[in-house]
Amino acid sequence: MAQRPASKSRRTRQTDADAPVPVPRSLSALKAEAADCRRCPLYRNATQTVFGEGPARAAVMFVGEQPGDQEDLAGRPFVGPAGKLFDKALAESGIERERVYVTNAVKHFKNEPRGKRRLHKKPNTSEIDACRWWLDREFALIKPRLTVALGATAARAVLGRNVTISKERGKPLPLDNGGTAFITVHPSFLLRMPDPEVRRREYARFVADLRQIAEQVTNNRRAA
Numbered sequence: 001m002a003q004r005p006a007s008k009s010r011r012t013r014q015t016d017a018d019a020p021v022p023v024p025r026s027l028s029a030l031k032a033e034a035a036d037c038r039r040c041p042l043y044r045n046a047t048q049t050v051f052g053e054g055p056a057r058a059a060v061m062f063v064g065e066q067p068g069d070q071e072d073l074a075g076r077p078f079v080g081p082a083g084k085l086f087d088k089a090l091a092e093s094g095i096e097r098e099r100v101y102v103t104n105a106v107k108h109f110k111n112e113p114r115g116k117r118r119l120h121k122k123p124n125t126s127e128i129d130a131c132r133w134w135l136d137r138e139f140a141l142i143k144p145r146l147t148v149a150l151g152a153t154a155a156r157a158v159l160g161r162n163v164t165i166s167k168e169r170g171k172p173l174p175l176d177n178g179g180t181a182f183i184t185v186h187p188s189f190l191l192r193m194p195d196p197e198v199r200r201r202e203y204a205r206f207v208a209d210l211r212q213i214a215e216q217v218t219n220n221r222r223a224a
């Protein structure tokens with residue numbers, strides 16, 4: 001796996017424009033800043049910013065799409081149905097959720113009110129790219145060795161380009177922050193599968209991807 005260049009300072013990261021990005025001192029300071037985010041219109045229909053959570057020194061960062069209804073109310077990522085499936089898959093692959101950082105590409109719940117319900121809407125490219133501001137700062141503070149993008153929205157945010165999941169899934173992809181990206185499916189994709197047999201098979205593939213991630217982290221620790 002590519003190593004982070006020693007010359008990069010802990011407090012800055014080069015952006016596409018090659019300008020150093022000022023980064024707050026801590027994840028809690030960054031979270032407090034993000035609470036007032038108005039970088040795109042999505043805050044208007046959301047209860048709150050749902051920031052990432054996990055250890056500041058996590059070797060692995062998981063990036064989802066955006067908070068859902070339950071995450072929006074709780075203010076925490078991956079606590080609803082997709083989060084429960086994610087937790088199950090993590091446990092089966094030997095990854096402890098407490099040891100990884102879990103965040104989203106977009107930090108407000110994009111939804112369309114429909115009566116008493118709020119329908120999930122997929123974030124568009126400009127919303128994903130606007131929210132990259134926060135992801136960049138999470139990268140700069142945490143410096144994960146491995147970043148796992150769950151689904152196409154997360155892959156767009158992490159790689160800065162549109163990705164076909166089936167083509168890039170499971171390959172280590174070098175990132176300009178010195179870490180490595182790994183692409184897999186989003187747990188919601190599994191929840192939406194109507195055929196139980198196909199769902200079981202795809203879930204097993206997802207767990208196999210997570211096992212591969214667990215192995216890479218273990219090998220990395222041994223090599224360090």
Ligand code: URA
Nearest residue numbers: 064065066067077078
């Ligand atoms: N789906 C996501 O992508 N993120 C969450 O936090 C919850 C559901």
